[in-house]
Amino acid sequence: MRNFILFIFTMIAFSTFSCQEDEETITQNTADSFGKSNAIASLIKRVSQSETTIDNVLDNTSLFRVKLPVEVEVDGYYLTINDVNDYDDIQEIKELYGNDDDIVSFTHYPITIVFPNYQEVEVNTPSQLEAIKTQMASDNNYNEINCIDFQYQYPFKINIYNTNNQVANTVSITSDSQLYNFIDDLEDTEIVGIVYPIILKKTNNVQYTINSNSDLEDTIENVISECNTGSGTLEFHEVLTSGSWHVSYCYYDDDETSYYNGYNFTFTGDDNDGTSIAIYNTTYINGDWQINTENGYQRLDLHFDGDAMHDLETNWNLQELTSTMIRLKKESGGNQYYYLTFTKN
Numbered sequence: 001m002r003n004f005i006l007f008i009f010t011m012i013a014f015s016t017f018s019c020q021e022d023e024e025t026i027t028q029n030t031a032d033s034f035g036k037s038n039a040i041a042s043l044i045k046r047v048s049q050s051e052t053t054i055d056n057v058l059d060n061t062s063l064f065r066v067k068l069p070v071e072v073e074v075d076g077y078y079l080t081i082n083d084v085n086d087y088d089d090i091q092e093i094k095e096l097y098g099n100d101d102d103i104v105s106f107t108h109y110p111i112t113i114v115f116p117n118y119q120e121v122e123v124n125t126p127s128q129l130e131a132i133k134t135q136m137a138s139d140n141n142y143n144e145i146n147c148i149d150f151q152y153q154y155p156f157k158i159n160i161y162n163t164n165n166q167v168a169n170t171v172s173i174t175s176d177s178q179l180y181n182f183i184d185d186l187e188d189t190e191i192v193g194i195v196y197p198i199i200l201k202k203t204n205n206v207q208y209t210i211n212s213n214s215d216l217e218d219t220i221e222n223v224i225s226e227c228n229t230g231s232g233t234l235e236f237h238e239v240l241t242s243g244s245w246h247v248s249y250c251y252y253d254d255d256e257t258s259y260y261n262g263y264n265f266t267f268t269g270d271d272n273d274g275t276s277i278a279i280y281n282t283t284y285i286n287g288d289w290q291i292n293t294e295n296g297y298q299r300l301d302l303h304f305d306g307d308a309m310h311d312l313e314t315n316w317n318l319q320e321l322t323s324t325m326i327r328l329k330k331e332s333g334g335n336q337y338y339y340l341t342f343t344k345n
């Protein structure tokens with residue numbers, strides 16, 4: 001009979017299994033356990049996903065990437081794109097003239113597109129390609145982290161416990177695609193824990209030995225600014241005041257994102273402070289904001305009238321900034337963290 005593998009999250013007792021013979025017991029610290037809605041799950045997915053922004057000069061979207069080789073036409077030039085180095089040729093052609101449309105057209109179909117979860121789809125016509133883009137809508141939430149990876153470490157193990165049926169198991173993770181889809185497919189009733197230590201490696205071959213969830217989260221967050229390739233340096237206050245935002249993630253003891261569904265946030269003001277407003281249908285909640293620097297972090301202090309936005313009213317450290325996303329984090333002592341992400345409408 002196949003041995004039953006049992007792992008223990010400190011807060012959960014498995015007394016029902018105490019009489020079972022030939023058990024292998026693996027102890028998992030509660031602090032190193034997480035569920036699908038925890039921020040670390042999103043970071044793991046962003047590191048392990050199929051890279052979809054790498055070819056934006058080719059397909060003008062982060063929803064997917066196009067599998068190479070392909071043949072294209074750009075401003076009257078015909079190219080065969082065999083590998084990622086050929087993307088520079090497309091960019092050079094786009095920069096030749098200032099009065100052309102810079103549209104990249106695929107001259108031969110079918111082409112194959114690859115989604116963040118590594119699913120491949122054959123596309124047979126330009127209209128089918130545009131229909132896929134339209135159906136998937138905005139690509140604002142596709143923010144891969146592409147300069148650090150788990151590839152060096154595979155295989156490693158992840159423990160799983162289902163709080164609904166009290167079934168415990170261990171999975172061996174052998175690839176980025178398996179890791180991404182494992183996290184993406186987690187049920188709300190499942191708690192998981194990576195069996196540490198593991199090793200992450202940056203593209204410059206610097207290696208990091210990871211011994212806990214906090215190590216993993218801190219390591220990924222500390223390299224994000226090196227991974228994201230944007231044009232120029234973004235100023236926090238300029239991004240904050242550049243348009244309307246919604247809360248795409250809020251974790252405050254529990255996942256509270258759904259509480260803010262339908263609210264749109266607008267921030268106005270100068271470099272350091274200003275006013276804010278949260279609008280839900282005909283409800284208007286006024287507030288104010290202030291940006292400071294503390295312990296090497298830019299800090300966003302939020303205040304709103306009344307109690308509806310109570311959990312947003314704190315001093316948030318800026319963790320990541322793009323033109324369409326503001327990711328914030330708050331340490332509350334005792335290794336307790338709160339998270340808030342604004343995504344542009």
